[in-house]
Amino acid sequence: MSDWLASAAPVAAVEAPKAAAALAEAAARPLVLRGLAAHWPAVAAGRAGPDAMAQLLKGYGEGAAMNVFTAPPGMAGHYFYRDDMAGFNFRTEQARVGPLLDRLLWAREQAAPPSFYAGSVAAADFMPGFLADHRLPLDTPGATPRMWIGNDSHIATHFDQSDNVAVVVSGVRRFVLFPPEQVANLYLGPLNKTPAGQPVSMVAVDDPDLARYPRFAGAMEAAQVATLGPGDAIFIPSLWWHNIRATGPLNLMVNYWLDARAGSSPLLAFAHALLAIRDLPAAERAAWRTWFDHYIFGDDGAAAADHLPPHARGVQGAASPERDETIRNFVLRGLMGPR
Numbered sequence: 417m418s419d420w421l422a423s424a425a426p427v428a429a430v431e432a433p434k435a436a437a438a439l440a441e442a443a444a445r446p447l448v449l450r451g452l453a454a455h456w457p458a459v460a461a462g463r464a465g466p467d468a469m470a471q472l473l474k475g476y477g478e479g480a481a482m483n484v485f486t487a488p489p490g491m492a493g494h495y496f497y498r499d500d501m502a503g504f505n506f507r508t509e510q511a512r513v514g515p516l517l518d519r520l521l522w523a524r525e526q527a528a529p530p531s532f533y534a535g536s537v538a539a540a541d542f543m544p545g546f547l548a549d550h551r552l553p554l555d556t557p558g559a560t561p562r563m564w565i566g567n568d569s570h571i572a573t574h575f576d577q578s579d580n581v582a583v584v585v586s587g588v589r590r591f592v593l594f595p596p597e598q599v600a601n602l603y604l605g606p607l608n609k610t611p612a613g614q615p616v617s618m619v620a621v622d623d624p625d626l627a628r629y630p631r632f633a634g635a636m637e638a639a640q641v642a643t644l645g646p647g648d649a650i651f652i653p654s655l656w657w658h659n660i661r662a663t664g665p666l667n668l669m670v671n672y673w674l675d676a677r678a679g680s681s682p683l684l685a686f687a688h689a690l691l692a693i694r695d696l697p698a699a700e701r702a703a704w705r706t707w708f709d710h711y712i713f714g715d716d717g718a719a720a721a722d723h724l725p726p727h728a729r730g731v732q733g734a735a736s737p738e739r740d741e742t743i744r745n746f747v748l749r750g751l752m753g754p755r
Contacts, residue, residue, distance in 0.1 A: 492577075
């Protein structure tokens, strides 16, 4: 760990018996939940070593093939852009869980192992019997348990659009977190071409180049760090940036995105604002800011059309499936119109 990370503020932590109450009070702050899944059979197997872990996981059956990132030796599992930014430093293959586990067991014997990583794998689809024996002692509304399996990996700083509970099952994972307001200090890469779906920071947290990315010094001051072992979990609020380094020959994490929304993404609305608003003259941008403040960001935005009868409020009406469909059609007609 670099010097600055060693002195960063730790994420607040509670022990498992107090997890539910502490999580309810956490609001928009991260929280480590020590020992939350210590009772899981896979945690015990992970502590016994990679062979025991692989044997237990294979016993839960094989489902569909999953996407597996593979990177050559020397990358240390840092799945990222190539130096020329023309592509990525890894390739994607398809594999079922059994062959992936065999690759991981083989790789641990190599002096310079390649990296393998399957992320965001729906547990019920890819390891059908796992969930019956691995229940989380927390309410996880709307969450699909997802698995993240691999050897050493380093996932660039990114965010999720839903609150997240992530459980370390085997191996060790270090989380470096930054609050949402640090976005300007993180130097994001392309929004529309990302390693795994979400925009990522271009800054290497373990060895930041402050000559190239000077504002990252501000992010460093706001950072929080947590190191989790088997059975530990972390709550990451929506839009908090997080960088994850996993170590060990067979890592497994299970995560739960809480209240994951299947509707429109705010990131897509943001991207369209780049097209429609960012390059307008300053006076026009200022005028549109008043619209956003009134209808979107203001505390009274949901009541901004109350002077109209309900049947006439259209896209400004209260949230409902019908209102949502009206908005989608309105936006699509605008996008497909004359250019």
